[in-house]
Amino acid sequence: MDLSGWRIAGIQHIRPFCGEDEGTNTALEFAYGSLSLPQPPATPDAPLAAACAAWSGAPDDGVDRISSLPDEILRNVVSRLPGCRENPLWRPGLVDTLGLTNDVSDILAAHPGPFRCVQITCCYLDMNREKIKGWPKLVADKGVQELAFINRPWPLDLPLPTTLFSCTSLTRLHIGAWKLPNTATLPDAVAFPHLQELFLTLITMKDKDLAFLLERSPVLEVLTIIASQRDVRLCLASRSLRCLQLGMSSLGDITVADAPRLERFFLLMTRRIGGNKFSTIKIGNAPNLRMLGYWPPGQHELQIGNTIMEVSPCTIIPSVKILALQVQFEVRNEVKTVPAFLKCFPNVETLHIQSVKVNRPTGKVSLNFWQEACPVECLQHVKKLVMHGFRGNKSEHAFIKFIAERAQALKKMVIMICFDTANGFDAKMKPFTTIKWASEDIKAIHFKLPPL
Known part of the structure; x- marks a missing residue:
């Protein structure tokens, strides 16, 4: 065997x-x-060839047809x-x-x-x-x-x-x-x-x-x-790569110099070298990039071509359809960088937001902040919003309400709750009752509770 x-x-x-x-x-x-x-x-559940033959009406003459197959096919089957x-x-x-x-x-x-x-x-x-x-x-x-x-x-x-x-x-x-x-x-x-x-x-x-x-x-x-185990530094030039994933590592400078087939670029719990020096992530030729996330504003600099997006959010990346951001909603200086990112991806259809817990809040943002800093053009194609790690604070509510009242193409909103529902659940849910939906297609918010 x-x-x-x-x-x-x-x-x-x-x-x-x-x-x-x-x-x-x-x-x-x-x-x-x-x-x-x-x-x-x-899989141990796959039916044997003989059983399939009997079920299909093949003649049951007791002939071992499997053993007569070419050795190359038999080796492939056995493997x-x-x-x-x-x-x-x-x-x-x-x-x-x-x-x-x-x-x-x-x-x-x-x-x-x-x-x-x-x-x-x-x-x-x-x-x-x-x-x-x-x-x-x-x-x-x-x-x-x-x-x-x-x-x-x-x-x-x-x-x-x-x-x-x-x-x-x-x-x-x-x-x-x-x-x-x-x-x-x-x-x-x-x-x-x-x-x-x-x-x-x-x-x-x-x-x-x-x-x-x-x-x-x-x-x-x-x-x-x-x-x-060491800082990741990468200068990527690949005609075949479609997905790049970097996680739980300290990042040096990452350059996607030439990746014409790259579709997905993910970061997961990455950090700056030494905890304080900005890493620069440069994306050169990646015309098919469709998915970008989870980007942590304030942790790395994203450079598209010759433009650093945090400084000059004028570069437009029309290919990205799915964008995911990690946001500390109670750190005001970090939240202020989010509109710059949204402006650069005007064709995003699915927006994932990971709300990150903050030990020492440094300021909140209101609905007025989003209305003034983020024009409605940023949301014209957004069909789905998923909020991960929702704790029910005012800054999270302000962002959700902004999306709901500006995204006219929105069809689905999913809120992943990350708090004890036995403690103040009604108070944290009440702001959702005052939303005035911009989209006529959305019927309800889908809440997903934490596992028991």
Whole structure:
């Protein structure tokens, strides 16, 4: 039985990491979680071919037609069958890591292939480095297409085996809690000619090594960097990239120099270098950019062409249809930058606003502020507003009321409530009853309560 599509998980359930900070724990949970690990391309519920043939009225003559298929097709079919990922052998509460390393090595060596999806996670990969160096080569020789290779994570700067660069058949790669090798020492021919998706979590890397990975991935479509152990600096020139995601990292200057196919650019809980120096994010040639978010006003400078938008909000980006902003509504100086952003994206149809909690409020804004600072042209195409993290303060209400009374194309408004509904719910909801809707298409506000 082919075991492609399996997971090697020495410890399945994540326990607290003593000595690690909260940000690292969050990144680890994300790395090991189902959101970042692709599901193996198999299902135990798929009907067998013989059952399908019987159901379709094919003759039931007992002939084994499947075995007569060409070997190439049979290998493709078998590589999609579910393996032993539910076997309790791979889910112990405690594990003999050295023994597990030996077992994995033996299985990978004995397996005839092909491998379609292999996920090696939650193992202490520092225990037997020499054997572990051979794992990428073993799966490479058997045509692995999707690989997740994640350290446990101690130590966080464990050198990534250079044998990984022999996996030239990869289409998806997720590596976590490794230190990238000095790419200058790798052979000139090293490349990932088929790689479409690259996911880097808790990686220690130099700028030149990240640039090397991108340069050697000519058809890369999705790049995700989460919780980089060093500041992320990037100068991107890619004819294939469609989605760029940067999260839980300190950002240096990010330049999207030439990305004609880029459609989505996401930031998630990013911060400035050293906590005080502005990072500049420049977008040069990205004519197909459709989605931008979650942009944190006051944290980075956004430069489109030669124009810094916070300073001169005259640049128009007509391609963006979905815009997401993080806003501290009780920090007046930050809120004052929001209209400048809205003016630059006149064709936005879906607007997401993440309301960020403020420990020390420094001022509020009223409905008059929005009416004076943000002309109605900014909202002429907005059809949907989603407010995340709504706490019911006056500044949030002022913004929502402004959108509702100016956006004539608005069809849907969703408010994600982020407070205890047993405490002052009626008072926080009362301002919604005074809204005078500009749109005739909207019928109601959709409220979503926090989970119990």
